[in-house]
Amino acid sequence: MKKHNFSAGPAILPATVFEQAADAVRDLDGIGLSILEISHRSAEFKAILAEAQQSVKDLLGIGDEFDVLFLTGGASSQFYMTAMNLLDNDETAGYVDTGTWSAKAIKEAERFGNIVKLASSKEDNYTYVPKGFDIPDDMKYVHITSNNTVFGTEFHALPDTKVPFVADMSSNIFSRPIDTSRYDLIYAGAQKNLGPAGVTLVIVRKGVAGKLKREIPTMLNYETHIAKDSAFNTPPTYPIYVCLLTMRWIKAQGGVAAMAAHNDKKAKLVYDEIDANPLFEGTTKVEDRSRMNATFVAKDDAHTAPFLEACAAANISGIKGHRSVGGFRASIYNAMPMESVQVLVDVMRDFAAKNA
Numbered sequence: 335m336k337k338h339n340f341s342a343g344p345a346i347l348p349a350t351v352f353e354q355a356a357d358a359v360r361d362l363d364g365i366g367l368s369i370l371e372i373s374h375r376s377a378e379f380k381a382i383l384a385e386a387q388q389s390v391k392d393l394l395g396i397g398d399e400f401d402v403l404f405l406t407g408g409a410s411s412q413f414y415m416t417a418m419n420l421l422d423n424d425e426t427a428g429y430v431d432t433g434t435w436s437a438k439a440i441k442e443a444e445r446f447g448n449i450v451k452l453a454s455s456k457e458d459n460y461t462y463v464p465k466g467f468d469i470p471d472d473m474k475y476v477h478i479t480s481n482n483t484v485f486g487t488e489f490h491a492l493p494d495t496k497v498p499f500v501a502d503m504s505s506n507i508f509s510r511p512i513d514t515s516r517y518d519l520i521y522a523g524a525q526k527n528l529g530p531a532g533v534t535l536v537i538v539r540k541g542v543a544g545k546l547k548r549e550i551p552t553m554l555n556y557e558t559h560i561a562k563d564s565a566f567n568t569p570p571t572y573p574i575y576v577c578l579l580t581m582r583w584i585k586a587q588g589g590v591a592a593m594a595a596h597n598d599k600k601a602k603l604v605y606d607e608i609d610a611n612p613l614f615e616g617t618t619k620v621e622d623r624s625r626m627n628a629t630f631v632a633k634d635d636a637h638t639a640p641f642l643e644a645c646a647a648a649n650i651s652g653i654k655g656h657r658s659v660g661g662f663r664a665s666i667y668n669a670m671p672m673e674s675v676q677v678l679v680d681v682m683r684d685f686a687a688k689n690a
């Protein structure tokens with residue numbers, strides 16, 4: 335029986351995407367070949383790549399002012415590629431430290447240029463998103479992690495600045511509309527909200543890359559991938575195809591605005607129960623709560639293991655919290671159906687009725 339998958343990533347994808355992805359492994363659209371065996375230079379794959387790039391633009395409402403790349407190396411490679419490609423040794427970029435992934439991005443970027451930590455919530459175990467800090471106008475860019483997958487916080491508004499943003503949107507890409515005019519670059523590992531592991535989406539404003547004095551290795555240079563339209567070498571063909579299937583699904587649901595409306599309802603259902611249930615409590619500041627990853631703990635740690643057992647008995651998978659927070663994390667990405675969220679809430683209520 336199919337489980338209710340609350341895993342933080344790799345994570346749930348729409349049921350129809352799993353079916354179509356499986357079909358294409360056997361035979362891609364009736365062409366007599368598997369998606370796994372066709373050339374990345376074939377007409378079929380070129381069409382897939384072009385539609386995937388166009389779908390990213392359609393979903394974000396952007397045009398040719400951005401290039402869309404599908405790269406390998408994970409979001410973790412973007413931690414250094416962004417700074418390596420956008421920041422010269424004598425330039426300054428600001429970073430907001432809102433969690434594990436931000437801290438890793440800062441560590442990698444520090445190899446290039448001058449990195450200023452604008453604000454951090456580390457001293458409070460990243461339970462909130464810092465606000466109201468100063469951003470000097472002469473910074474090249476400001477880097478944020480738009481959703482903090484591990485700690486369960488999210489930027490609900492962008493910091494006030496004219497400086498363009500570089501954002502790690504790995505865990506909330508396409509979960510709601512964004513103002514793309516404020517970004518120079520957006521990156522996202524696919525395996526949270528977009529597709530399988532193995533591909534990273536990079537959306538880079540035209541004219542932003544390729545300006546530095548630094549010598550950049552060919553494969554790490556955005557210019558290489560922009561010039562060759564994301565097919566300089568063999569791109570991750572199957573992960574790109576599955577991302578395309580997911581984006582077709584998002585479009586069919588009504589796009590990112592429809593995703594946002596659905597995501598808000600799911601998040602409200604979970605957080606209302608966390609707040610109402612006598613046995614549980616949230617781990618983050620309420621106003622900064624993530625709509626993608628709801629983190630919570632048992633008020634009495636003696637309830638932690640039995641609640642995980644109750645979840646397992648109800649066919650719920652992937653609910654255990656990250657080791658740095660403990661407790662539980664319900665990842666409720668785009669593809670998570672309301673029915674599964676309701677199952678979780680019912681288990682929480684039932685558990686409280688039996689244990690309060």
Ligand SMILES: *Cc1c(COP(=O)(O)O)cnc(C)c1O
Pocket residue numbers: 343407408409410411435479481482483484502503504505523524526
């Ligand atoms: C998962 C995650 C990463 C790491 O992605 P990889 O593809 O494993 O390198 C980076 N940033 C955020 C916000 C994430 O959720």
